[in-house]
Amino acid sequence: MILPALPLFLGLLVLVYSEDDEEIEADKCRNATMGGTPLDIKEAPWTASVVIKEKAKCSGVIYSMEYIITAAKCVDGFTTKAVRVRVGSSTRSSPDAAVCNIIVHEKFSELNTPYNVALLKLCSPLTASNTIKQIQLVDKFPADNTKVLSTGWPSFRWWSLFWEQCLDGLAQQMMSAEVKMSGRKTCMKNWPKQNQLGRNITNDMFCTEKAGNEACSFDLGSPLALKGKLVGILARGGCSRRPDVYTNLLKYKTWLAKNSKQLNHS
Numbered sequence: 001m002i003l004p005a006l007p008l009f010l011g012l013l014v015l016v017y018s019e020d021d022e023e024i025e026a027d028k029c030r031n032a033t034m035g036g037t038p039l040d041i042k043e044a045p046w047t048a049s050v051v052i053k054e055k056a057k058c059s060g061v062i063y064s065m066e067y068i069i070t071a072a073k074c075v076d077g078f079t080t081k082a083v084r085v086r087v088g089s090s091t092r093s094s095p096d097a098a099v100c101n102i103i104v105h106e107k108f109s110e111l112n113t114p115y116n117v118a119l120l121k122l123c124s125p126l127t128a129s130n131t132i133k134q135i136q137l138v139d140k141f142p143a144d145n146t147k148v149l150s151t152g153w154p155s156f157r158w159w160s161l162f163w164e165q166c167l168d169g170l171a172q173q174m175m176s177a178e179v180k181m182s183g184r185k186t187c188m189k190n191w192p193k194q195n196q197l198g199r200n201i202t203n204d205m206f207c208t209e210k211a212g213n214e215a216c217s218f219d220l221g222s223p224l225a226l227k228g229k230l231v232g233i234l235a236r237g238g239c240s241r242r243p244d245v246y247t248n249l250l251k252y253k254t255w256l257a258k259n260s261k262q263l264n265h266s
Helices: 002-030 161-164 184-190 249-261
Strands: 046-050 055-062 066-068 082-086 096-104 118-122 147-152 175-182 205-207 223-226 227-235 242-250
Touching: 046 066, 055 223, 055 227, 082 118, 147 227, 161 242, 184 205, 227 249, 242 249
Parallel strands: none
Antiparallel strands: 046 055, 046 082, 055 066, 066 118, 082 096, 096 118, 147 175, 147 223, 175 205, 205 242, 223 227, 227 242
């Protein structure tokens, strides 16, 4: 008599655990945070969304009305037909701008960490407005603990399937986070095993603190600005407490100017 009842008992047990698990996940979802706050594009009109094969995969920044800066890791190996850019909107739903040329730094490699920068040449120049503006590089690299502004869209890259489903609606909204510049020694301490591929903090990189203890990073290529001037773009992130790692664009000032044919660009 006991054995026939065993499957029924186990089934009820699984059902109880399943309902409990769902409630726990629902609580997590209700209390979820992106580590930033929603932002109107007018507050950071230089921010762009980079679309790969019809999916918003990365962010970028309007360097000029013809060129977008993004992370090389986002676009390396893709054709211009696969890459498009969206600007002028706080959501990911703005019209696409076609890309006619992809210029990845000639020294970039998937097996290495530096030189993670690329330029996207648009087929048609953008029209400047209160939602679309180019941004200049900072004149001087910020000191440690300086407050800087990170803008972009929350990234599906870092999430598990559960969080992707949970936060999908929020991920369509542009976000911002005020963070502090982090010292190089602190950054290297939080990214151990520096001899492993993809973990080095090289001279063209810098770090910032996370927007929250358990916050996930924005898209790769998301811009970091100080008083309306560009400091860098996100090169490495995640959902851990480790600092976010950025490419220092001042190190690439000449490369950017040369490859965008703007040798006098500030």
